[in-house]
Amino acid sequence: MTDQTKAYDHVIEVKGLKTQFGDFVVHENLDLNVRSGEIIGVVGGSGTGKSVLMRAIIGLKRPSAGTVRIFGEDYYKADDKAREAIEQRWGVLFQGGALFSSLTVAQNVMAPIREHLNLSEELAKDIAALKISMSGLPEDAGAKYPSELSGGMKKRAGLARSLALDPEIVFLDEPTAGLDPIGAAKFDELIVNLKESLGLTVFMVTHDLDTLHATCDRVAVLAEKRVIACGPLDEVRKTDHAWIQEYFSGPRGRAALAVKAS
Amino acid sequence: MADSAAHFDIDMSRGTLKLVPRGDWRARFLGELDDDLRDFADDSIGRDLVIDMSHVDRLDTVGAMMLQRTMHCCAERGDASQFTGANEAQTALLAQVEGHLQPCHVEMAHGNPFLAVVNRLGKGVADAYYAALEVMSFVGRTLSTAGRVLVQPQKMRWTSTVYHMEEAGLNAMPIIGLMSFLIGAVVAYMGAKILSMFNADIFTVELVGISVLREFGVLLSAILIAGRSGSAFTAQIGSMKIREEIDAMRVLGLDPMEVLVLPRVIALVIMLPILALIAAVLGVVGGGLVAATAMDISPALFVSRFQETIIINHFWAGLIKAPFFAFVIAIIGCFQGMEVEGSAESLGQRTTLSVVQSLFLVIVIDAFFAMFYLEIDF
Known part of the structure; x- marks a missing residue:
């Protein structure tokens, strides 16, 4: 495999990142490394810039300082061709699914396939059906328009589209927000399952403590404009920081832990 | 490797x-x-x-x-x-x-193409019928809301009304004035060319006066407002509909007809006659300028001839139409906005529909007025 001669240690390497809106600084001197094949969960209070961090990594919010390396390549310094190559190796699930509303679910999934791969229509359809089914949607969902889907189904359809090109990294922005607990648990299961079978690296922004417990190999905590703790959940929980203690030891944190223990 | x-x-x-x-x-x-x-x-x-x-x-x-x-x-x-x-x-x-090998459903299956055509035709006719009914019911709701507000004036949203008067009326004045000025000039040039063949140059005054006062002033204003404000109404209300703001209003006990529709309708009904008046004045000025420069009709002659031959009825005949046009444009704009559902695509379709329908109705109403005026010799 070509990638065995990897020229990088981490699939995502964020160094000294600074992002700001006008004078308002969201991140300053932020470092974060993501290893290949892990699920990393990014948590933090509202307004700490979890989604902004994700947007900075996937190229939607240009940082004012620092570097973002993906597959060892500096994304913001790469030329168009290298950038396009990187973009084909990741998939992104936006918070609301961000499906193209004028296309059916299957057409949504086929959109990147048609654009980037030179495949027959028939094979593209087979691939779309496969991804739709793998995302846990019923068979007839492919012909539906996004406006006909429930919130949970939109997320699954968005996941199907993000998996269309067999990405190596998947970015998930609050994948379980707005789902009922059963749906959320199933989604967690799906993500772990896909990670194991497809060898994905998953970068997940989440608030959901149950999801953290159920899926994440490592957790990164955002506060004070940087990552204040990063590591396996059990280690991070022991960090002596007011927000972390409140987050993991509050009633919801304890409940999630109890579920895990049982 | x-x-x-x-x-x-x-x-x-x-x-x-x-x-x-x-x-x-x-x-x-x-x-x-x-x-x-x-x-x-x-x-x-x-x-x-x-x-x-x-x-x-x-x-x-x-x-x-x-x-x-x-x-x-x-x-x-x-x-x-x-x-x-x-x-x-x-x-x-x-x-x-x-476990995930399955046939793909990309789109809903299409049946027999001939049946599909017949189906579409029938659906189109039925849709047009129901749309007409719905527009009429919307008119009724607007009028009954207006009636209710008339009884309880404290329910009137003045801030919103004045905002829309500024946005749809005041801000449109420069462009409408310029357009009307140019049209007046164009009509005068036409007259200059053709009437001079009969040595009847002086009738340019009547040509400009009657056409601008009766038709062009008000019609041009209405067309511009339909394109400018009717579409904006649809887009504003439509995007609120998509984000469930309209539903939020309903459950909070706010009547969207009262909060959104009525201020827009009233604003246009007040502003369009004013715009039509300005358009008429500038149209005549444009005509007069061309008469003075391209022909030998001095401004003094133009004005005295204008006063002699153009009776005030021509002016009223034009201006009376303005509130009707305004009502139709505002109603169609708001109605189409309320009909938006789900997707951004639907918003685009409804905005287009709103402009097309209000232009069509403006012209139809104008034709009815022309017939009506002819019958009553106005």
């Missing part, structure tokens, strides 16, 4: 049929292989098949799917059918994909 292109060999030795895929089995390399593999699958129906994975360098879900599809095509294969030589990751991928 010797990544060879994806291909496959078929090995028939030792009795069993053996498929040996080789090389890089990832989506981007498989486009040309698909048909061959389908043919092979069709040829091998009902026979035992062994797929030897040991020569596959790389595999993704698409490659795994194609191999699983070959394995499971149509009829069932015998017990000896299996994958051999797959490493751990490949086994996991093959297993992951196995």
Whole structure:
């Protein structure tokens, strides 16, 4: 495999990142490394810039300082061709699914396939059906328009589209927000399952403590404009920081832990 | 790294049929292989098949799917059918994909094309009928809301009304004035050219006066407002509808008719006559300027001739139409906004519809007024 001669240690390497809106600084001197094949969960209070961090990594919010390396390549310094190559190796699930509303679910999934791969229509359809089914949607969902889907189904359809090109990294922005607990648990299961079978690296922004417990190999905590703790959940929980203690030891944190223990 | 292109060999030795895929089995390399593999699958129906994975360098879900599809095509294969030589990751991928082989539904099935045409025609007629009914019911609701507000004036949203008067009326004045000025000038040039052939240059004054006062001033204002404000109303209300703001208003006990529709209707009904007045004045000024520069009709002559021949009725005939046009434009704009649902595409369609319908109705009403004025000799 070509990638065995990897020229990088981490699939995502964020160094000294600074992002700001006008004078308002969201991140300053932020470092974060993501290893290949892990699920990393990014948590933090509202307004700490979890989604902004994700947007900075996937190229939607240009940082004012620092570097973002993906597959060892500096994304913001790469030329168009290298950038396009990187973009084909990741998939992104936006918070609301961000499906193209004028296309059916299957057409949504086929959109990147048609654009980037030179495949027959028939094979593209087979691939779309496969991804739709793998995302846990019923068979007839492919012909539906996004406006006909429930919130949970939109997320699954968005996941199907993000998996269309067999990405190596998947970015998930609050994948379980707005789902009922059963749906959320199933989604967690799906993500772990896909990670194991497809060898994905998953970068997940989440608030959901149950999801953290159920899926994440490592957790990164955002506060004070940087990552204040990063590591396996059990280690991070022991960090002596007011927000972390409140987050993991509050009633919801304890409940999630109890579920895990049982 | 010797990544060879994806291909496959078929090995028939030792009795069993053996498929040996080789090389890089990832989506981007498989486009040309698909048909061959389908043919092979069709040829091998009902026979035992062994797929030897040991020569596959790389595999993704698409490659795994194609191999699983070959394995499971149509009829069932015998017990000896299996994958051999797959490493751990490949086994996991093959297993992951196995449960998800299914036909794809890309769009809803289309029936008989002839029936579809008839169906569309019928649906179009029925839709037009129901749309007309709905517009009328919307007019009724607007009027009854207006009546209620008239009884309880404290319910009137003055801030919103004045805002829309500024936005739709005041801000449109420069462009409407300029347009009308130019049209007045164009009409005068036309008159200058043709009337001078009969030595009747002086009738340019009547030509400009009557056409601008009766028709062009008010019609141009209405057309511009339909394009400028009618579409804006649809887009504003439509995007509120998409974000469920209208529903939020309802459950909070705010009547969208009262909060959104009525201020817009009142604002336009007040502002369009004013715009039409300005348009009429500037149209006549434009005509007068051309008369003075291109012909020998001095401004003094133009004005005295204007006063002698143009009776005030022409002015009223134009201005009376303005509130009717305004009402129709505002109603259609708001109605189409309320009809938006779900997608951004629907918003675009409704905005287009709003402009087309209000322009159409403005012209139709104008024609009715023309017939009416003719009958009553106005």
